[in-house]
Amino acid sequence: MRYRKFEVEKLLYNNPLSNDKHVKDWILxxxxxxxxxxxxxxxxxxxxxxxxGDNAHWVYWAPKDFPDKIMIEWEFYPIEEPGLCMIFFAAKGENDLDLFDSSLPKREGKYPQYHSGSIDTLHLSYFRHKWEDERAFRTCNLRKSKGFHLVAHGADPLPPVEDARPPYFLKLIKYEGIVQFSINELPVLEWEDDGETYGPIYSGGKIGFRQMAPMKAAYANLKISQVTLVD
Known part of the structure; x- marks a missing residue:
C-alpha cells in the first residue's frame, strides 16, 4: 500500500504534559x-x-478545538497491563454542537456514550491488550462514530509491557477524508473516508485520550501541527 506524504506548515499546539499546569484546563x-x-x-x-465494571474507564479531553488537516504527535509509555489505550479526534457533539455543549447528555467514561451516543468522532485504539482475543492477535483499530463503524485496522507493533522499550512515538494525521497512523515512523494504517458510506467527512473538533482499566500508561510531548498533502 502506498501511503500519502504530508508536510508540516506550522505548529498549532505544543504541550510537554510534564506537570499539572499543562493540564489545568483539561476535562476528565x-x-x-x-x-x-x-x-x-x-x-x-x-x-x-x-x-x-465499565464505570472504571474514562476519557481525558484537551479543551481546545483543532481544525482539519492536522498531525497529532505524542510519546506513549505503557506501564502496566492488561488494558486498552485509545485516542478520540475530530470530536464534536451531534448536529455540529461543541463537544461540551450543555444540551448534550452527560458522559462518564462508558464506551457506548462515545461510540453510539450523542457525539460524532473518529477514534483509534492503538494498544489493545485488554481481552484475551486482543492479545492473541494484536491490531490497531480505527472506528467512525456515531455508530461504532470499524473502518480500518492494521497490525499493532507495540509489544507487551514486559518487552516494551518506550518512548514510542505515535503520529496520527487527519486530512479531510484521510486518516493515517504510524508508530516510530512505521506505517500502521491509512484510510480515506468517502463521505457517504458512514455519513459526511468529519472536520475539526476536540482530542481526548481514553484508557480502559486497569491499564497504566504515561504520555509526553503532545504536538498538533497544521499539515499539507505533498504526495
Whole structure:
C-alpha cells in the first residue's frame, strides 16, 4: 500500500504534559488518577474494574478545538497491563454542537456514550491488550462514530509491557477524508473516508485520550501541527 506524504506548515499546539499546569484546563469524564513523574503525565483508573465494571474507564479531553488537516504527535509509555489505550479526534457533539455543549447528555467514561451516543468522532485504539482475543492477535483499530463503524485496522507493533522499550512515538494525521497512523515512523494504517458510506467527512473538533482499566500508561510531548498533502 502506498501511503500519502504530508508536510508540516506550522505548529498549532505544543504541550510537554510534564506537570499539572499543562493540564489545568483539561476535562476528565469518569474517574482517574492523574499524576506526574519524570516529566510525564501518568494516568490510571481510580475505580476497581472488578467492582465497577465499565464505570472504571474514562476519557481525558484537551479543551481546545483543532481544525482539519492536522498531525497529532505524542510519546506513549505503557506501564502496566492488561488494558486498552485509545485516542478520540475530530470530536464534536451531534448536529455540529461543541463537544461540551450543555444540551448534550452527560458522559462518564462508558464506551457506548462515545461510540453510539450523542457525539460524532473518529477514534483509534492503538494498544489493545485488554481481552484475551486482543492479545492473541494484536491490531490497531480505527472506528467512525456515531455508530461504532470499524473502518480500518492494521497490525499493532507495540509489544507487551514486559518487552516494551518506550518512548514510542505515535503520529496520527487527519486530512479531510484521510486518516493515517504510524508508530516510530512505521506505517500502521491509512484510510480515506468517502463521505457517504458512514455519513459526511468529519472536520475539526476536540482530542481526548481514553484508557480502559486497569491499564497504566504515561504520555509526553503532545504536538498538533497544521499539515499539507505533498504526495
Amino acid at each position: 469524564e469518569g474517574k482517574a488518577k492523574i499524576s506526574f513523574k519524570e516529566d510525564k503525565l501518568h494516568l490510571q483508573n481510580e475505580l476497581d474494574p472488578e467492582i465497577h
